[in-house]
Amino acid sequence: MISSEVTTESTAERTGVLIVGAGPTGLTLACELARRGTAVRIIEKSPEFHSGSRGKTLNPRSLEVFESLGVLPELLAHGRTDLLLRKYRDGEIVTDTDPFSVLEPTPWAPYVRGLFIAQWQVEEILRTRLAEWGVTVELGTELTGFEQTGKSVVATTAAGKRMAAEYLVACDGGRSTIRKSLPVTFDGRTEEGRMMILGDVEAEGLSRDHWHQWIDADGAILLCPLGERSFQLQALPERDELGQPVAPSLETFQRIFDRHSGMPGIRLANPTWISTFRVNERMADRYRVGRVLLAGDAAHVHSIAGGLGMNTGVQDAFNLGWKLAMVVAGTARPALLDTYEEERLPIAAWTLDTSGERWRSVQQSVKEAGRGTEDVIRPETLALGLGYRWSSLALELDGRGSEDAVGGGEGAGDERATDDGLLRAGDRAPDAPCLDADGAAIRLFDLFARPRFTLLGFGAGTAGVLRIIAAKYGDTVQPCLIADVPDGLSDHEGHARRAYGVTGDAVVLVRPDRHVALTAPADATGAVLDYLATLVI
Structure with a gap:
């Protein structure tokens, strides 16, 4: 347990966010904060970096996250997507299986294969990227106490160092000492x-x-x-x-x-x-206690089946990062952080159920010669269909989902694993190839990699709302006109409209973590402004 010793804020070194634990979750969060200019420190109690392979698979959704952070090329260079699963029985080869052979990349989902890569390599690549933003992991730095004040968390290390941060994030694993010191259960x-x-x-x-x-x-x-x-x-x-x-x-x-x-x-x-x-199948009942938040294994642990552990932590960090950055910068209200728990707690519950079911399935399937771990690879374990339709941040103003949906059209289909094939607010924002004003190829993911909201305007009729939003929220929202007009992107093959379920003129607001925030008709300028006003100060 962490001690409850009282610390002195006035003598503490100050930062915006203090991250405890330098595994994939902590490093992803540190990168996401650092690239947004947030003052961040990341400490690790171990005197040296971990060298074990541990989690060894990145799923397609995590590859999209790492593309946004600019480290995907390095990961692909060090990992493998082409491994065959060779099963033996009584010392004899029975089958060679490609577990991803039934999955094909699409314009909406360019990554459908898992990447086999040692966890220590993922961490090394993230540390290198983090250092490019001027942040290094502080090794041999163990948190022994912390105290929440009205405006900060003041932490003490084993060496007696004091650090004050606006927020403290526990990424210190399944045995998290920070979690154990909070009024949080870890049932399972x-x-x-x-x-x-x-x-x-x-x-x-x-x-x-x-x-x-x-x-x-x-x-x-x-x-x-x-x-x-x-x-x-x-x-x-x-x-x-x-x-x-x-x-x-x-x-x-x-x-x-x-x-x-x-x-x-x-x-x-x-x-x-x-x-x-x-x-172990356990999860915390809360992800936030005041200025302290939990992420990764500190918030949930589960079976290794499906390779969801490292991936779920990475995706926790991606959800939390932009929200913390905006709150610390003073461009969003602290209440935005409540949506982290609102959105990620149900995902943790789903992960426990899915990984547990896959684990039990494998235990049965391996009794048959030639079957085994490929049984854990299912469309749901790719994480491309996971979203936050229930979130208070998800708003639909165009009636999609009802019979008289405005702008509703052909959905992207099974790539998103949605119930009705129509993109909804809260869903993962799909990719699509387009052409810029010079005729050069550009993907929507290229736009989403920038650390801002993206307002997609489908059709020339959305130019007005895009101009108004850019004038008021230009530092937070980047406008993107998808229309065959000067300065617009050309949806030359129609993939963007199909992916986003748009036939006429409509706008779609995409969050910094590549989930759909809002869908609206082209004339809903006031409603879009009202929505942004609830988020951006």
Whole structure:
């Protein structure tokens, strides 16, 4: 538990946001804040950066997030999207499976394959990007106490340093000491009997084009290539004569491998990380207590099935980042932060349900030779269909969803995994290829990468509302006219209109985190201004 010692604000070093924990969640949030000019510090109690592969898959929605942060090319260069899942039974190859083969990229969803990449590489790439904005991780800095005042949170470290921040964000993992010090429950269950052992090892002579999965009736071991030489090993543990799990080690790894692989010439070597995993399904009942917020594993933990852990934390950070930046800058009211919990708490509940269901599905499917972890890959685990239709920030003024929808048209279809195929406020904002005024190719995602709201105006009739919004909110909202007129973007193939469900003239406001905030007819200038007035001071 963190102590409740009283700190002195007047003697503390000041910042806008203090992030505790430098994993993918904390680093994503730090990048999102730093690129917006928010004063941010990020501290990590470990004296050195983590080196384990841990979470090893980025889903398509996280790839979109990282594209916005400008790190997608580096991630793609270090990861793999083309791994085949090779299943064995009794030492014999049964099947090679491409788990993403049934999914094709579309103009609306350019990324549909998961990226296999070690978590330490994701963190290293994010740290490099963060440093370009002038922020570095403060290693060996453990938070031991904090106190909320009327205008700040004053934190104390083990070394006695005091830091005052307008907001403190706990990204310090499932055992979060910050969460434990708050009036927050972390209800759920731990399946003590179900555990896996994990590690990063080398296996010379083993193909690096496959995720090898030996799954037999009496046990299993999986080896997934990550980085230049290592494999992430996952296995069911050995048991001693009393039926208790044997502590993982290189020796136990080798014995389990020899038992299932039928490859006596392969020797495992150079373990750089060894760990044990138990299935935990828990979530916090609150994400905000005053000026302290929870994100990532500090707010929710769950089964590894579906690879949703690291991804859900990254997407927590992306949701929270723009809201914190606006509040700290004084361009939004603090109440905007309440929508973080409003939007992300239901996503955590969905994640626990989905990952738990996928975990149980895999436990059954592996009993059949040739089936296994590909059962966790479903359209819902890509996270492209996740949105916030219930949010107080989602507003529809054009009647879409009703039979007399104004501007309603052909939806983008299954790419968004929506109920009726029609884009709704709160949904993920889809991509689309267009041409700029010079005839050069430009994507809507190129516009969304800028850290502002984007007001899409479909049709020349929206030029007026775009001009008015730009004049009043030009620092916060970028206008984009999609029409075949000078200075407009050409929707030359009609993909933008189809993706956004627009046939006539209409406006769509896209949030900085690439979700639809508002849909409205072209003449709804007053309503759009009213909406923005509730957000922007």
